[in-house]
Amino acid sequence: MIQSVRGTKDLLPGEIEKFQFLEKTIRNVTELYGYKEIRTPIFEKTEVFSRSIGENTDIVNKEMYTFIDKGGESITLRPEKTAALVRSVIQNNLTHDVASLRLWYFGPFFRYERPQKGRLRQFHQFGAECISSANAEADAEIILLANHLIKKLGINEYDLQLNSLGNEQSRADYRTELVKYLNENKESLSEESKSRLESNPLRVLDSKDNADKKIVESAPIIIDYLDNESKLHFDKVRELLDKAGVKYIIEPRLVRGLDYYCHTVFEFRSSALGAQDAFGGGGRYDGLFEQLGGKQTPAVGFAMGAERLILILDAINVLQNIKNDCDIYVVCSSEKLLDSALVTAEQLRNHQYKVVSDLQRRSFKAQMREADKLSAKYCVIIGDDEESRKAVTVKNMKTGTQAEIKRDLLQTISFK
């Protein structure tokens, strides 16, 4: 038996409806905010990601599906969306004729990681990006949108964590101080944190190692190093969220893994998940356009993991009883009436009903059973008697009541 590739999953009937529900909801909510959908290729030139995400991140170092195509070009299956989206915005000059460019997406992404609950090698993310505004209003709008979406999905138990990384200067100042502090405590740090101290010291802050945590507790926090501009920006974001009634927690150790973030960063977490408890996150990335060869353009956005969101929805039993496989099941009492059943079903479909009939040439009883299993609201019954009278019997499956009617009148009935 050939198996699917490790870390990939078939989305079967029963599961796919959950994805459709997610996509439908995000489509509705983003529309409320004036966001437009964008779809970009599944693969990009490798540099799109290597130049943006960060040379020191595991994503770029170990997790990308990269290959050389037949033309000798290095190609990478997209491990995330933002960089690819920015490439597209630059290439198509989408910021040219709008004040604020608002985009959303939903699709598959690829990372070569060890599979785990809520972590697959092919997974799905959706998100939104707000481009061309450097103001706190844009940060607030993106967080409001993400928050609105979560609520709309029926999720009420979650944390929104918020922090600011400040502008480049603030971050550099803080980094210097942090490295100094961590070096003073270097002996007590875990091996991993020691190496991160060289490569990406900010990430020591969200280490799960207990010894590290203790050291981090008394480490300098970035908010104290924000310059005036950065501080004003962050204060304004918080003020806007407060006014809009969005609850959040300031988490000074929240840094995010991707290099391109600055100023506002945030994450959504749920205890319904395991170790992978973040189901969404985002932030501002004012420097990314330049890194990818565009002109300086401020932007802010978020992404959410579809599989993780579905784990939460399953845990809180949203999405249980959306069963509506069919409105009408057309039953016939003998094989010679199968043709009539098929034709009747087709006529009813022309009136926008979901209609099913038997394909197995089974008994009357078996057809009724299938009707029940598909939760048909009505059965249209064709028997010899009905056929000879050019009529059918209509049975309401919920109440059990039934009545015979002339076939020409069938189209005038409402099967709601």
Added chain:
RNA sequence: GCGGAUGUAGCUCAGUUGGUAGAGUCCCAGAUUGUGGCUCUGGUUGUCGCGGGUUCGAGCCCCGUCGUUCGCCCCA
């Protein structure tokens, strides 16, 4: 990439100190000579993840391998 668990019917699982497999559910049919759900009766389904080894004999023990899962790491 590292550490721990685990893999038996479509699904959930049992399988006693090694003696070549079972339950529930699902599905199919019947009881009901044209009427579903409830009930009862009967029936189908397995390379016991895969490959080696030990043994007269392996679902059970050993080794390897693949998958899953829980943590680390990473991140959504």
